[in-house]
Amino acid sequence: MNNFETLIRKNLRTVIGVLSGTSVDAVDIVLVKIKGKGKSSEIKVLDFRSYPINIKLKKHILRLSTDNKIKAEDICRLNFVIGNLFAESVNKFISDKNLSAKDIDLIGSHGQTVCHFPANKKLFGYDSRSTLQLGDPSVIANRTGINVVGDFRTADVASGGDGAPLVPYLDYILFASDKKSRAFVNIGGISNVTYLCKSCDQNEVIAFDTGPGNMLIDSLMMKLFKKKYDKNGKTSSAGKVNAGLFKFLKDYDKFYRKKFPKSTGREYYGEKYISDILKNVENAKPADIISTVTKFTAFTIYHNIKRFNPGELLISGGGAKNISLMNFLKEYSGKTEVNPINEKGITTDNKEAVLFALLANEFLNGNRANITSATGSFKNVFLGKFCPA
Structure with a gap:
């Protein structure tokens, strides 16, 4: 307990952020120094690395979202398997940096989302809105010897929110301005937008999921080309947009037209x-299908942000590397500048990992870090659970 009290009193902490996204391609790890708390937080990014996930394990994880025959034992065991995977990746990262567990104050671990059902449904008379991220933080703490804060979404869902998006808190802390309004789009498996009006406070931030990010493109690349993703958007660029399929997608997809706050995931785009x-x-050619879905992805983002008329659109996430997707987004956005984010050490690759390092630090600082205007929660809550080493 004395170590915990010392950790709580620290104003400068060395923190690791770790996650694997909805694509389940790799474990992303960032190392940061964080000084202060809340709006006074100063974040220095020291390093970022990705560790690929075994393809057989990836397929097994993805099965959890689609296979009704999965047993409770599978989920229970995978919770520890992913915890061990994260811990192994963190230990390798620390070793690669010639550091030891004693050099790290804290790990913020998101885990691996396998189910996300924020819409309420009564079961046996009780509310059943829920979310599930596997990779138990106690396993990570035990295997690394480092204190862990994890399971960041459940408190928001328990208080009536969607548990997503969480990225807007990082946007608010680092990029809120008294001089101008800005919009940020994170294109991971799912795309989400954060709109920061000039001089906004925490609960004036507007943020929500807009629809698909890389998820549809990646799934179709695997189905049609046996490739994990469309590298640099080359396949999309080689194809042509199919008008009939594009119209089908606009009519078929109900999520992008929903009012915010809203969130989604593989349960819809599966x-x-x-x-x-x-x-x-x-009868569209395979490359035409990819091109059409890529343009539709850009369209759903634009459809959801056009009402804000931002002067600048900053893009993060893997989608920022898809040249075709970025070009479609620029085409829709007209005079609005569209650029990959590269400010304050935050890049398209490391942003989400930095977020979970920040959320872990905010938990220790006693700050409630959900954005109620984004998630729909009826109150600000503490995000995460502390698991001592």
Whole structure:
């Protein structure tokens, strides 16, 4: 307990942020120094690395979202497997940096989302809105010897929120301005937008999921080309947009038209969605399908941000590397500048990992870090659970 009290009193902490995204391609790890708390937080990014996930394990994880025959034992064991995977990756990262566990104050671990059902449904008379991220933080703490804060979404869901998006808190802390309004789009598996009006406070931030990010593109690349993703958007660039399929997508997709706050995931943009696309391709060539879905992804982002008319649009996440997607987004955005983010050490690759390092630090500082205007929660809550080493 004395070590915990010392950790709480620290104003400068060395923190690791770790996650694997909805694509389940790699464990992303960032090392940061964080001084202060809340709006006074100063974050210095020291290093970022990605550790690929074994393809067989990836497929097994993805099965949890689609296979109704999965047993409770599978989920229970995978919770520890992912915890061990994260811990192994952190230990390798520390070793690669010639550091030891004693050099790290804290780990912020998001875990691996396998289920996300924020819409309420009564079961046996009780509310059942829920979210599930595997990779138990106690396992990570035990295997690394480092204190861990994890399970960041459940408190927001328990208080009536969607548990997402969480990225807007980082945007607010680092980029809120008294001089201008700004919009940030994170294009991971799912795309989400953060709009910071001039001089906004925490609960005036507007943020929500806009629809697909890389998820549809990645799934179709695997189905059609046996590739994990469309590297640099080359396949999309080689194809042509199919007007019939594009119209089908605009009519078929209900999520992008919903009012915010809202969130989504693989439960909507999963196998059924992909199957329905492939049933309506109208003899389009495989590259044309990728090009059409890429343009549709850009369209759903634009559709959701055009009302804000931002002067600048800063893009993060893997989608920022897809040249075709970025070009479609620029085409839709007109005079609005569209650029990959590269400010204050935050890049398209490390942003989400930095977020979970920040959220872990804010938990220790006693700060409530959800954005109620973004998640729909009826109150600000503490995000995370502390698991001592």
